[in-house]
Amino acid sequence: MGGAFTVAVDWGTSSLRVWLLDSAGAVLSESRSAEGADGLAAGGFEACLTRHIERLGRAARGARIVMCGMVGARNGWREAPYMPIPARLDELPRHAMRVAGAGVDALILPGLVRNHADAPDVMRGEETQLLGFSAVPGFSGLVCLPGTHCKWVRVRDGGVDDFSSAMTGEIFRLLAQHSVLRHVVDPQARIAADDPAFLRAAAAGLARPEALLHTLFSVRAAALVSGLSAGAAAARLSGLLIGTDIGAALREVAPGTAVSLIASGPFVALYEQVFGLAGVRPRVFDADEMVRAGLFRAARLWDEMELCA
Amino acid sequence: MGGAFTVAVDWGTSSLRVWLLDSAGAVLSESRSAEGADGLAAGGFEACLTRHIERLGRAARGARIVMCGMVGARNGWREAPYMPIPARLDELPRHAMRVAGAGVDALILPGLVRNHADAPDVMRGEETQLLGFSAVPGFSGLVCLPGTHCKWVRVRDGGVDDFSSAMTGEIFRLLAQHSVLRHVVDPQARIAADDPAFLRAAAAGLARPEALLHTLFSVRAAALVSGLSAGAAAARLSGLLIGTDIGAALREVAPGTAVSLIASGPFVALYEQVFGLAGVRPRVFDADEMVRAGLFRAARLWDEMELCA
Structure with missing residues (x-):
């Protein structure tokens, strides 16, 4: 373990996490807050980071300082x-984009873009988790990074071949909070990965992913017809x-393709x-470890780039 | 054309339509308003109808008086x-449920329920359109009734075999108004059925209905990457x-199954x-004609029931 080497910053839409890392990548100290990129005025970033x-x-x-995420949006x-x-x-x-100011010398890492007319896609933040993950031996196959917009990434030989955002x-949040399902779903319910309502619904979704528009309404109907509880309705919707x-x-990958899950919190068990x-x-x-890595x-x-320059 | 025979009432969540029909089913007069069942207090229905x-x-x-829809919810x-x-x-x-009051003698027609533990479903209102439709010669096959909750119904010999609500x-409304897509979609846009953005997206949806969660985000990405307009984004989302x-x-029916579309307004051309x-x-x-019928x-x-009684 050496001295302080770099300040690592994961600056997302709704949260900010800052770590001081030593020259082996270990955490020396940490600071977190809810000062996400969405809530900050253009001039507020430097003061907040300082x-x-x-x-x-x-x-x-x-x-x-190296940063990733919506700070670069x-x-x-x-x-x-x-x-x-x-x-x-x-x-x-x-x-990357270099930001040099009074007290900072920082890189903001770029996102990735899929330039495809019928299915364009973008990511900001997950590419940095994948850079961390790319050091894992046998790094190849399909990677799932669950979240608000779950990213599915095909990786090979230290590169990203393709990805899509689901x-x-x-x-889940829209349906639980704003749709006709809001009357029957508890959006705050803690969903257990072994809840039978979750498992049965997940099996139905796996078997017929094409039927989602047709199966979602069953959450409402089950509450009307058989008195499904608000917690079970949340588990059913999530499943x-x-x-x-x-x-x-x-369905998009060959059977037997290696799958990696990069996640934290409740997503780990559910996925x-x-x-x-x-x-x-x-x-x-662990998603936190990957982004730090x-x-x-x-x-x-x-x-290395500067040594070569 | 005979004299007044019955008052026909389609009382939905957000609108009320009342017709006076003669003994051949033709419209003698009509009254409409936005006094849907959702906004009325329990005691307000009779006065409103009167x-x-x-x-x-x-x-x-x-x-x-014969009524259908959310008035019976x-x-x-x-x-x-x-x-x-x-x-x-x-x-x-x-x-049906009979409601007899000071100035009314009314039937509220029942809805339909699909009692299936994994995919229960309910409808209120569309069953009455189907009763009207059941007089059409060759009434059989798959019926599509688009709307907030689009109903798909398998009909045969004057009966409903199965249905599901999509x-x-x-x-569409949730995504256009409340999701990350709200920044790029105009929820009020008039979508033309021959708009290329609508057609290309519809073809993608038809080809891979299982991919919906993965393709929706492309509406956002296309706006970021290629400057898709808010109207084209709405057409793409709708498609x-x-x-x-x-x-x-x-996918749920045999190829060549006869399909009927019962719709009104912009849904007709789009579907x-x-x-x-x-x-x-x-x-x-036409959905209005079918509900009256x-x-x-x-x-x-x-x-006839009363004559037999």
């Missing part, structure tokens, strides 16, 4: 470009959506369980 | 039962949803166009 770096302690002052601090796919992940720092998490998401993704129903055993990685690796590559 | 009947003219006073005027499927449509009046219309809806429904892309030519019926037929059957 405050967090202060909290990391004296060793953090003057360290290079059009309405973020500075718009970082998108790298088109297929893309090599270790090229990310070369396409609106799974956002549609239908995750089953459909996984079922659709698995792992539904993969199991589909006969797939994903390797599971990706930011650390980007800092190393930045170093 | 006001509308007054507007129909003197001939309407004392006429028998739990939070409507009086809860009418659901008839379980398979169901013969001409049995609907036998399971949340197509509601999900994806209607294509997925129709694609999923057609007819997407059926055409799928190689299906539906017979098209169903209410009229129910009034006739009510008459």
Whole structure:
């Protein structure tokens, strides 16, 4: 374990996480808050980041900073470009946006873009988790990164071949909070991965992902007809959506394709369980560790780039 | 054309339509308003209906009243039962709820229920359109009734064998108004059935209905990447949803199954166009005419029931 090496920043839509990493990538100190990129005015990013770096302690002052996520979006601090796919992940720092200010010298890593007229797609943040993940031996196959917009990524030889974003998490929230299902679903319910209502719905979604529009209404009908509880209705809705998401993704890849799950929080158990129903055993990685590993690796590559320059 | 025979009432969630029909089912007079069942207090239904009947003219006073729709829901005027499927449509009046008051003698027709543990479903209102439709020669096959919750019904020999509700219309509204797509979609856009953005997305939905969760985000990405306009984004979203809806429904029936479309307003052209892309030519019926025909037929059957009693 060496001294302070870099400040790693994961700046998403609704949260900010800042770590001080040593020269082996280990965490020396950490600062978190809900100051997501969505809530900050254009001029507020530098002051906010400086405050967090202060909290990391004296060793953090003057360290290079590597950032990823919505901080690089059009309405973020500075718009970082998108790298088109297929893309090599270790090229990310070369396409980064450099932000140098009074007290900061920072890189904002680029997102990825899929330039396809009928199905364009973008990501910001997950590419950095994948850069961290790309150090894992046997890094290849299909990677699932659940969330508001679940990312499904085909990776090979340190590169991203293809990806798509599924609106799974956002549609759960929309239906539970704004649709006719809001009368019967508890949006705050804790869903257990072994809840029978979750499992049956997940199996239905896996078996017939094409029927989602037709099966969602059953959550409402079950409440009317058989008095489904608000917690069971939430489990049923979640199971239908995750089953459909996984079922659709698995149809796009050859049977036996290796699957990795990069997740944190309740998603881990729920997605792992539904993969199991589909006969797939994903390797599971922690999303927080992966993003730190990706930011650390980007800092190393930045170093190398400067040594070569 | 005879004298006044019955008052026909289609009382939905957000609108009320009242017609005075003669003994051949022709419209003598009509009254409409936005006093849907959702906005009325329990005690307000009778006064509201009486006001509308007054507007129909003197001939309407004392006429028998047949009603359908959300007026018979739990939070409507009086809860009418659901008839379980398979169901013969001409049995609907036998399971109706009778409401007799100071100035009214009314039937509320029952809805239909699909008692299936994994995919229960309910309808209220469309069964009456189907009762009207059941007088059409060759009444058989798959019937599509688009709307907030699009109903897909398998009909045969004057009966309903099976049905399912697709949340197509509601999900369009949710995504356009509340999701991340709201930044790029104009929810009020008039969508032309021959708009290339609509057609391409509909074809994608038809081809891969299982991919809906994965393709919706492309509406957002296309706006970021290629500057898709808010009107084209609405057309693309609508095309994806209607294509997925129709694609999923057609997978459930044998090729060559006869399809009927019972619709009104913009749905007619949009659904007819997407059926055409799928190689299906539906017979098209006007939803307003069908509900009037169903209410009229129910009034006739009510008459016969009383004569037999």
